[in-house]
Amino acid sequence: MSFNTFGHLFRVTTWGESHGPALGATVDGCPPGVPITEEALQVWLDKRKPGQNKFTTQRREPDAVEILSGVFEGQSTGSPIQLMIRNADQRSKDYGDIAEKFRPGHADITYWQKYGIRDYRGGGRSSARETAARVAAGGVARAALGALVPDLRITGYMTQMGPHGIDRARFDWEQIDQNPFWTPDAAAAEDWAAYLDGLRKAGSSVGAVIEVTARGVPVGLGAPIYAKLDTDLAAAMMSINAVKAVEIGEGMAAASLTGEANADEIFMGGDGPEYSSNHAGGILGGISTGQDVVVRFAVKPTSSILTTRQTITKSGAPAEIITKGRHDPCVGIRAVPVAEAMMACVLLDHLLLHRGQVGDGPRGAIG
Amino acid sequence: MSFNTFGHLFRVTTWGESHGPALGATVDGCPPGVPITEEALQVWLDKRKPGQNKFTTQRREPDAVEILSGVFEGQSTGSPIQLMIRNADQRSKDYGDIAEKFRPGHADITYWQKYGIRDYRGGGRSSARETAARVAAGGVARAALGALVPDLRITGYMTQMGPHGIDRARFDWEQIDQNPFWTPDAAAAEDWAAYLDGLRKAGSSVGAVIEVTARGVPVGLGAPIYAKLDTDLAAAMMSINAVKAVEIGEGMAAASLTGEANADEIFMGGDGPEYSSNHAGGILGGISTGQDVVVRFAVKPTSSILTTRQTITKSGAPAEIITKGRHDPCVGIRAVPVAEAMMACVLLDHLLLHRGQVGDGPRGAIG
Amino acid sequence: MSFNTFGHLFRVTTWGESHGPALGATVDGCPPGVPITEEALQVWLDKRKPGQNKFTTQRREPDAVEILSGVFEGQSTGSPIQLMIRNADQRSKDYGDIAEKFRPGHADITYWQKYGIRDYRGGGRSSARETAARVAAGGVARAALGALVPDLRITGYMTQMGPHGIDRARFDWEQIDQNPFWTPDAAAAEDWAAYLDGLRKAGSSVGAVIEVTARGVPVGLGAPIYAKLDTDLAAAMMSINAVKAVEIGEGMAAASLTGEANADEIFMGGDGPEYSSNHAGGILGGISTGQDVVVRFAVKPTSSILTTRQTITKSGAPAEIITKGRHDPCVGIRAVPVAEAMMACVLLDHLLLHRGQVGDGPRGAIG
Amino acid sequence: MSFNTFGHLFRVTTWGESHGPALGATVDGCPPGVPITEEALQVWLDKRKPGQNKFTTQRREPDAVEILSGVFEGQSTGSPIQLMIRNADQRSKDYGDIAEKFRPGHADITYWQKYGIRDYRGGGRSSARETAARVAAGGVARAALGALVPDLRITGYMTQMGPHGIDRARFDWEQIDQNPFWTPDAAAAEDWAAYLDGLRKAGSSVGAVIEVTARGVPVGLGAPIYAKLDTDLAAAMMSINAVKAVEIGEGMAAASLTGEANADEIFMGGDGPEYSSNHAGGILGGISTGQDVVVRFAVKPTSSILTTRQTITKSGAPAEIITKGRHDPCVGIRAVPVAEAMMACVLLDHLLLHRGQVGDGPRGAIG
Numbered sequence A, B, C, D: 001m002s003f004n005t006f007g008h009l010f011r012v013t014t015w016g017e018s019h020g021p022a023l024g025a026t027v028d029g030c031p032p033g034v035p036i037t038e039e040a041l042q043v044w045l046d047k048r049k050p051g052q053n054k055f056t057t058q059r060r061e062p063d064a065v066e067i068l069s070g071v072f073e074g075q076s077t078g079s080p081i082q083l084m085i086r087n088a089d090q091r092s093k094d095y096g097d098i099a100e101k102f103r104p105g106h107a108d109i110t111y112w113q114k115y116g117i118r119d120y121r122g123g124g125r126s127s128a129r130e131t132a133a134r135v136a137a138g139g140v141a142r143a144a145l146g147a148l149v150p151d152l153r154i155t156g157y158m159t160q161m162g163p164h165g166i167d168r169a170r171f172d173w174e175q176i177d178q179n180p181f182w183t184p185d186a187a188a189a190e191d192w193a194a195y196l197d198g199l200r201k202a203g204s205s206v207g208a209v210i211e212v213t214a215r216g217v218p219v220g221l222g223a224p225i226y227a228k229l230d231t232d233l234a235a236a237m238m239s240i241n242a243v244k245a246v247e248i249g250e251g252m253a254a255a256s257l258t259g260e261a262n263a264d265e266i267f268m269g270g271d272g273p274e275y276s277s278n279h280a281g282g283i284l285g286g287i288s289t290g291q292d293v294v295v296r297f298a299v300k301p302t303s304s305i306l307t308t309r310q311t312i313t314k315s316g317a318p319a320e321i322i323t324k325g326r327h328d329p330c331v332g333i334r335a336v337p338v339a340e341a342m343m344a345c346v347l348l349d350h351l352l353l354h355r356g357q358v359g360d361g362p363r364g365a366i367g
Helices: A038-048 A108-115 A128-148 A173-178 A186-201 A230-237 A249-256 A334-356 B038-048 B093-098 B108-115 B128-150 B171-178 B186-201 B229-238 B251-254 B330-358 C038-048 C092-098 C108-115 C126-150 C173-178 C186-201 C229-238 C251-256 C332-358 D036-050 D108-115 D128-146 D174-180 D186-201 D229-238 D251-256 D332-358
Strands: A013-016 A022-028 A063-067 A082-085 A153-161 A206-213 A245-247 A268-269 A272-273 A293-299 A309-312 A317-323 B011-016 B022-028 B065-067 B081-088 B153-161 B210-216 B241-247 B266-269 B270-277 B293-299 B309-312 B318-321 C013-018 C024-028 C063-066 C083-086 C154-162 C208-215 C243-248 C266-269 C272-275 C293-299 C310-311 C316-320 D011-016 D022-028 D064-066 D081-086 D153-161 D208-215 D242-249 D267-268 D272-275 D293-299 D309-312 D318-321
Touching: A013 A128, A013 D022, A013 D081, A022 D011, A038 A063, A038 A334, A063 A272, A082 A128, A082 D011, A108 B186, A108 B330, A153 A173, A153 A186, A153 A334, A173 A186, A206 A334, A206 B251, A230 A245, A230 A293, A230 B229, A230 B241, A230 C063, A245 B251, A245 C063, A249 B210, A249 B251, A249 B293, A272 B241, A272 C038, A293 A334, A293 B251, A309 C251, A334 B108, A334 C332, A334 D186, B011 B128, B011 C024, B011 C083, B022 B128, B022 C013, B038 B065, B038 B093, B038 B128, B038 B330, B081 B128, B081 C013, B108 B241, B128 B330, B153 B171, B153 B186, B153 B330, B210 B330, B229 B241, B229 B293, B229 B330, B270 C293, B293 B330, B330 C316, B330 D332, C013 C126, C024 C126, C038 C063, C038 C126, C038 C332, C083 C126, C092 C251, C108 D332, C154 C173, C154 C186, C173 C186, C208 C332, C229 C243, C229 C293, C229 C332, C229 D242, C243 C251, C243 D229, C243 D251, C251 D208, C251 D242, C251 D251, C251 D293, C266 D309, C293 C332, C293 D251, C310 D208, C310 D267, C332 D108, D011 D128, D011 D242, D022 D128, D036 D064, D036 D128, D036 D332, D081 D128, D128 D332, D153 D174, D153 D186, D153 D332, D174 D186, D208 D332, D229 D242, D229 D293, D229 D332, D242 D251, D293 D332
Parallel strands: none
Antiparallel strands: A013 A022, A022 A082, A063 A082, A153 A206, A206 A293, A245 A293, A245 B241, A268 A272, A309 A317, B011 B022, B022 B081, B065 B081, B153 B210, B210 B293, B241 B293, B266 B270, B309 B318, C013 C024, C024 C083, C063 C083, C154 C208, C208 C293, C243 C293, C243 D242, C266 C272, C310 C316, D011 D022, D022 D081, D064 D081, D153 D208, D208 D293, D242 D293, D267 D272, D309 D318
């Protein structure tokens, strides 16, 4: 309910700043008896970790997660799980020269105006480094989902870099882990590598579109009216740094369609209702249909570029700014594991909500 | 926190079904001393009211709002404000023939599967009729904002109908109230009238894009990390029936831009910081900048069309369905006042949150 | 989370003032499929209804409850249930002479100071009339509990009137419904009748102690640390008008005991663990043990008496005040059904929470 | 809203177990610009720290608090403040012999039954060690209150040990810090020392009554109906380990009074309204009057005693249990700083809520 917490029953409170001693997540509401280890969580953090190739920031962080509470003898106890990640590479001297200037496109100016405090160390709380804590919490959510819904699979991937989209005809789930962009289109990955290398050398940056698909989602998740599954997914994705738009299923393109073109007709399959298509993105009336849940979002280009731009100082004087140091030419890349984590948190949360209000399983049988 | 409530401090709980005796909103957290009358709320409800022209459903509802509590001698008391709207035109016989079939694209099937209850009367709780309650609550929010931020203006309008977008060069605030589509482009309004008339006669439907702009928003609204202003706006808009995507500022288009193209440079103006552009949509790091707050969303075409489609019955048998009766060829039209109401609720909520956590006004001065 | 809502998953928002057109409760989170009728709810309201004998206020209110939403064909749908009670006997002229004076012991002065609004009509929102809405909501909770935990019984009763306590040796569950004080001690009921009649004629008033026992509570309800079952019961009871203290089990008397005297030893019975005694009041570590849950609370004497007292007016001038009109000599009597309703709401809420976080039934078997 | 979080706008989430690596509090919602240092927080932790005299457990814990986030250059930033306390003395071998038995009066059995996990290390999450985190969070609340309401003073003290109450005629604020029991009655302190020494040597324990008074509370704090100031204080105190009852002002004794005896008459003083007495405990209708806010609560005797008692094992077999090791003969002593911390958290929370909903200061003037 307050400002740094996400979720209804599975509640994640993240804390920490880019250049403080540590950051982390307080995870409240994990069901008891879920197997959880630091090693299993670390897998997800390693996926997000910076500095893994030339396309992401060269800040070196081991991002090693410590479990400080809520897990006993390898199992969740039902008590809050504290996940802490020490900040290692806090070279705050990099940022000293911008302590008085506001970086355009960053939250420097609004945080200052709102709070009257200028944490110039790499953006402080507004840094995307906060998302490391989300990924750790998402690991807990995945572990719980693994116990409760073994067939659920959550996969994020990039579908567009700058103006260059993938070719859906080449979509291959197996390719996603095989390239630095988490894209299912191997040919696009090659093109993007050259494109992004050019941008990187020019000190520029570019936006991206990320899609997350959850397969094997149980029917019935979502709590109308104001905690619809799509509503909560929209909030989850929009809360990620630099995200400017969220789409469910057909997304913005739905505006251009007629009712005939947009219809997902219903048939009876062997295991229950099936649909002729999935324009809806797996959600009707805010409740999951059992189809793939498909969310897509746009990440803006990072504002930290090597081109000089105009800004002002705290005293209101005009100034020029240029962002040196280590930065990501396409921050969308590292948003992929973050978005997967948010999807996991939302789905677990709604699974628990559903179980609480309605009991296990769907209530209305068909056939 | 539960499912039918929206907001943090200004909390709106809507209740009621399409064909029950009444629906309404329980509005908790309105500051005391705000002038509120049924007449002033009715203005907003009349804007949303169905049956006002041939482009919206012919269901006849006076949508007369009654204030049952929380207002004394014309002023809010600080106690919850109960707003009730009686349903008048509940012709539920229209819907009797679909009691056993699930309408594709509607929430019939997921509500049944989740709750095991089939309220076949026009969609029950999942009907867009619920949004009348939002508009009433939004009227309260507007009244409170009027007292606290007199210069604030919230305006919604349609920017695209089906594949046909407006020409931004013809954007005219004065035109918005002059056509049935709430569009700022008078030429588009003419084209759309012919286009939609054709669809209506063919029993078809089409999607739309709606934009809402808030002008005069104070600097500093928004509560990072998980109640950012854009996060809460995304949730607010996505919770509206048939919405499939939400954009802030540049939206999906931000993905295609470079950092140079997307930058909103900062200058010092007479009243404080000014920006060279507004790609950000008035929000940085989840906090308002003082620029226009710009939100855009896509509404899918209504699934109720006169073309036969395939579906199944509760017993799993295949069936054909065709939706007769009164329906909207472009439900996006009536989403305009709803979206304005949601914007008003979110802004008031964040104004109160800001005042609570930080005190009145921004804390960090510039210049 | 806001101010007029109670509960975590089963959320009750009450609204309305003593002398407005209506009051009610918006009940969100009732599981679907629960049989609910106005007639069944009315039974509980009739129990609380004023004017039933000479010991309660002579205000005449039918307190007829209307269900406006959330129930279809006799069953809850999972959507919010709106319960409305029209105010019939709003003789606000009775209160006109106190519009400028603050009644000592009432909330008149603090509501004025906080909100700057003086709703002089019988206390407005601070009137105990608000508890009618709680009783209606409690009826919904009872219906849901009846479906989920058929053996659960919730019973409230008076154990002390003024300085006169019951004799526990005469405790008889069957007597509770047989006297106007809901006391299990028939002899006390006779004594109290004479005692209270004297106070009534003298225009005086007196406090009382109420106890509520829930029998058949499942093991495992309660959510440590800050939604412990006893914590939530304490909040629930303290929120009732005029309550000044809440006890669980041994209550204040626990302070005087030694560890040996206070111990509830554990034995193995046929159906699971049994206890040698119930000093704990059925709750250990915030979680129900399966024993009777026992809550007790003190209600202060109503401040509305016929003796002149000193006060001030809104302009700060000294004044004398004497409260004429219809009032209760022992408001504790009518707190009994209210407290039962709150117990029902808390237990249902925790049943849903438990089911959500842990699943059905206790997880750790014994024996 | 979830289970390990307390507060509405000033939200404290505690985490950690008795014998895990660390415990702490995630404090969300502290206003920005509040001076906060580890040294200042440590003062409060030292007050609660075990092993300071022969009357409290001999567990040796430095209870050194680390600030991991939310404070920059000595000031709160508005971001969440993570407070961590490492557990030093985790002699879990002490507890090994009770891993299979349930200690009567402890939460061992209910945690097992609810969660199916037995954290036998000193009670795990249910240990009173959790309260160290509350004291740390309370230190933050005190710092913020110090900035916002400089004249506010919060003082806790013991008014009864076992059956032995203080003599209110000897009440002396200055004595409270002068004895190991935090009692304002120096003569009682002497008597209690002998009494408790006897109990300690006998391996017994005893209950206590603690009172907390807040002086200088602004008028108008409290959010009716379900976040009344007394409601939230009742929840806050009842959530403390071993608390069995909470009283406001006159408390249980109010039941015995007549309306005449219980009346707090109102007069006009130099600075506003004054009252002839404070039976109400500084709260009317859930809102502070400006008088002292007085809360009192009973702590049961610790169940860990040297007398053998009957219990059962996880397999349901009968067993005898005797608690060796380090324990408190009167846990009420250490509840004093915890209760002060809870009072501070509640008052700050309501100050922020009031400011959010109503704005600074009371609205309705008198005189």
